[in-house]
Amino acid sequence: MRIAIVGGGISGLAAAFELEKARRDGTQVEYALYEARNRLGGSLASEIVNGAVLECGPDSFLTEKPAAAELCRELGLGGDLLPSNDAARKTYVVLRDRLVALPDGLMFLVPTKLLPTALSPLFSFSAKMRMALELLHPPSRNGLYDESVAALVKRHYGAEIVDRLADPLLSGIYGGEAAQLSAQTVLPRLVQMESQYGSLTRGMLAAHRQMRARSESSAPGNGQTQAAPRALFTALRGGMQQLVDALAEYLDRTAVHLAAPISSIERDADGWRLESEGFVGIYDALIMALPAWATSVLLNSVDETLAEELAAIPYSSSITVNLVYDETRLPRLPEGFGFLVPPSEGRAMLACTFVHRKFLGRTPPGKAVFRAFLGGMKNEALLAESNAALIALVRRELREILGERTFGHADEPEHVQVSRWRRAMAQYTVGHKERMGRIAARVQALPGLRLAGNAYDGIGVPDCIRLGRQAARELLTLGVKAPSAVALESLRR
Ligand SMILES: Cc1cc2nc3c(=O)[nH]c(=O)nc-3n(C[C@H](O)[C@H](O)[C@H](O)COP(=O)(O)OP(=O)(O)OC[C@H]3O[C@@H](n4cnc5c(N)ncnc54)[C@H](O)[C@@H]3O)c2cc1C
Numbered sequence: 001m002r003i004a005i006v007g008g009g010i011s012g013l014a015a016a017f018e019l020e021k022a023r024r025d026g027t028q029v030e031y032a033l034y035e036a037r038n039r040l041g042g043s044l045a046s047e048i049v050n051g052a053v054l055e056c057g058p059d060s061f062l063t064e065k066p067a068a069a070e071l072c073r074e075l076g077l078g079g080d081l082l083p084s085n086d087a088a089r090k091t092y093v094v095l096r097d098r099l100v101a102l103p104d105g106l107m108f109l110v111p112t113k114l115l116p117t118a119l120s121p122l123f124s125f126s127a128k129m130r131m132a133l134e135l136l137h138p139p140s141r142n143g144l145y146d147e148s149v150a151a152l153v154k155r156h157y158g159a160e161i162v163d164r165l166a167d168p169l170l171s172g173i174y175g176g177e178a179a180q181l182s183a184q185t186v187l188p189r190l191v192q193m194e195s196q197y198g199s200l201t202r203g204m205l206a207a208h209r210q211m212r213a214r215s216e217s218s219a220p221g222n223g224q225t226q227a228a229p230r231a232l233f234t235a236l237r238g239g240m241q242q243l244v245d246a247l248a249e250y251l252d253r254t255a256v257h258l259a260a261p262i263s264s265i266e267r268d269a270d271g272w273r274l275e276s277e278g279f280v281g282i283y284d285a286l287i288m289a290l291p292a293w294a295t296s297v298l299l300n301s302v303d304e305t306l307a308e309e310l311a312a313i314p315y316s317s318s319i320t321v322n323l324v325y326d327e328t329r330l331p332r333l334p335e336g337f338g339f340l341v342p343p344s345e346g347r348a349m350l351a352c353t354f355v356h357r358k359f360l361g362r363t364p365p366g367k368a369v370f371r372a373f374l375g376g377m378k379n380e381a382l383l384a385e386s387n388a389a390l391i392a393l394v395r396r397e398l399r400e401i402l403g404e405r406t407f408g409h410a411d412e413p414e415h416v417q418v419s420r421w422r423r424a425m426a427q428y429t430v431g432h433k434e435r436m437g438r439i440a441a442r443v444q445a446l447p448g449l450r451l452a453g454n455a456y457d458g459i460g461v462p463d464c465i466r467l468g469r470q471a472a473r474e475l476l477t478l479g480v481k482a483p484s485a486v487a488l489e490s491l492r493r
Pocket of ligand 1: 006007008009010011012034035036037040041042043044056057058059060061062260261262263289290291294318319320421424425452453454459460461462464
């Protein structure tokens with residue numbers, strides 16, 4: 001079987017990995033991966049500057065989603081997996097230009113510890129009363145219908161929690177807005193808890209009790225060893241680029257085509273016909289591992305309805321700015337991993353990570369790395385600004401938020417690095433689940449087609465890896481019903 005993969009981001013690379021693995025195991029499969037740019041990795045890219053790992057795109061993945069760490073281990077990178085420094089984990093929210101720590105016990109936006117929440121300066125007295133009353137919320141059948149995250153959180157905890165928790169957390173992850181994102185898709189656990197318990201706080205406390213009971217029943221004395229708590233995030237010692245390089249190394253070099261943008265896709269009796277700058281390739285099966293909007297453009301000639309559904313998935317753009325400083329010039333940097341900025345603060349920055357604190361051993365001693373995240377659905381215009389303007393903006397905001405005492409001494413950063421990510425992050429808006437159902441039905445009607453990427457079932461790196469590998473496995477096991485295998489023609493026009 002001949003399979004084409006369009007897109008050499010982590011989704012396409014994961015699909016290619018699965019196919020290469022099958023090929024090495026003796027499966028009769030040939031594949032070709034087409035990537036428009038002259039480098040692999042898509043949003044994954046890192047630079048090492050004077051020993052400091054600077055992440056241009058994602059900096060890590062959620063440990064509880066195993067697909068990324070599993071792939072790293074299969075590629076021999078197990079020894080380079082680096083847990084986040086959770087002993088120092090503390091995150092702040094900017095409130096009227098000051099950093100206020102997120103209270104202890106917050107789980108998925110839900111406060112579960114009475115005292116830290118009651119004492120937190122992050123919430124007003126009336127918001128705290130509202131949180132206490134939430135315990136009386138009756139079970140509801142709202143989960144049957146999708147609503148926005150803002151609507152769900154507002155019904156339970158009020159508008160202030162949307163502004164100070166939901167919006168900053170979601171803009172820090174998705175570059176998105178709580179008023180647009182789907183509760184059913186983004187916070188399915190909370191939707192399920194609402195229908196079971198009514199109160200989200202009671203639901204979260206029950207889940208916490210169950211988790212504790214499970215870990216106690218596996219404690220020493222019960223004949224089992226107690227597992228150490230896992231770090232929240234996992235990174236790679238050499239940056240995400242290490243994963244991209246290991247994948248590139250593993251793949252069959254002749255199967256990977258860089259600077260090969262696919263410009264048209266047709267489906268005929270012979271199979272899938274792809275064109276890229278003078279080449280035509282014909283394949284039995286096709287994995288589209290592009291952003292949904294790019295897939296939409298290419299599949300329009302094959303299925304207009306599918307293309308319309310794909311085009312309707314919005315994307316946000318973002319910018320990361322890394323600044324490297326001499327740490328001795330920053331005497332009063334607060335503890336913790338960094339801060340989130342609510343949109344109501346009216347700032348360009350959505351979040352900032354203190355990189356040297358979040359992952360130890362990736363920044364040389366005596367250096368501090370700040371990674372600012374900007375853009376999002378409300379501030380796409382920032383992408384048009386020059387690097388110099390963006391750096392000046394981030395430095396000004398850091399001075400205003402961290403204070404002159406910290407940043408007034410900072411002088412010029414020793415190194416700066418700016419990356420723009422245009423329409424890179426899918427937004428799971430209200431109705432996403434239904435749209436996925438309609439897309440799946442259209443895809444099923446097109447034998448040999450699979451979609452992978454961050455638009456469908458999770459935007460994180462582990463989700464993309466899982467979907468990419470799954471797409472490849474399905475094609476290998478299910479095979480392709482319709483066309484016979486046709487040799488790849490590399491016809492110069
Ligand atoms: C700034 C930023 C920070 C993030 N932080 C995190 C994080 O910390 N943790 C986490 O888990 N996730 C994070 N994410 C999300 C995660 O990185 C992405 O969802 C994931 O990398 C998407 O991978 P992909 O392969 O699906 O798409 P992409 O990375 O977008 O790859 C698609 C590829 O397709 C290529 N392409 C486009 N058109 C064509 C064409 N016509 N022909 C051939 N090739 C084409 C593109 O050049 C690109 O290389 C972050 C994302 C961004 C942008």
